[in-house]
Amino acid sequence: MISIWIIFGIFMLVSWLVGNQLKSKFKKYAKIPIDYGLSGKEIAERMLAENGIHDVRVVSTPGELSDHYHPVKKTVNLSPDVYHGRSVASAAVAAHECGHAVQHAEAYSWLQMRSALVPVVQFSSKWVQWILLAGIITVQSFPQLLLGGIVLFGIITLFSIITLPVEIDASSRALAWLNRTGITYGQTHEKAKDALKWAAYTYVVAALSSIATLLYYIFIFLGAGDD
16 A cells, blocks of 8 residues: 555656646747747647638637647637747647647547547546545445446546547647748757657656556455455
């Protein structure tokens, strides 16, 4: 049991370090302008148009690193710094989010699987902590409750795993387009690649942490059966 908590501690530390490094990278690259001087909004609109996507709007959304693509509303949502920014960081993020829009338009299989899980994950996220807590308390008398919590958490873990290829593919599409158009090249392209690499690391850490947590609850369940 102590070893499990050590593993959790390591994941928390790694997650904190990766998150800090990500913020540091984006803060650094937000100060490096791109030669074309295009804003994140303009880059996003251009990438969408060049991929034949004309039914997706580019909008500004509050927050820091709050950028995302909304497949239902068909909007590329960019944080103010990215929406108005004319830097390597804003170009990388704007193109990455448009990468998701391109995936959607092309019916990219991993994105379709991820989208199909969203309603179930929303339900699971709402109730899983309470079911797991109650399941641990009553594990000796009613182990089925903990098993139900494990199933719900397993769905969340599966979602985090499926997210990895979706995010990596979106970054690959973004970098290929930025390079092809010359918006980033040479050193600026390497910096854009570095920024998206660190963003991908956050998803990797989240997936590994979720797997470790799932195993922890499975061990509790199996241990209760041995008593």
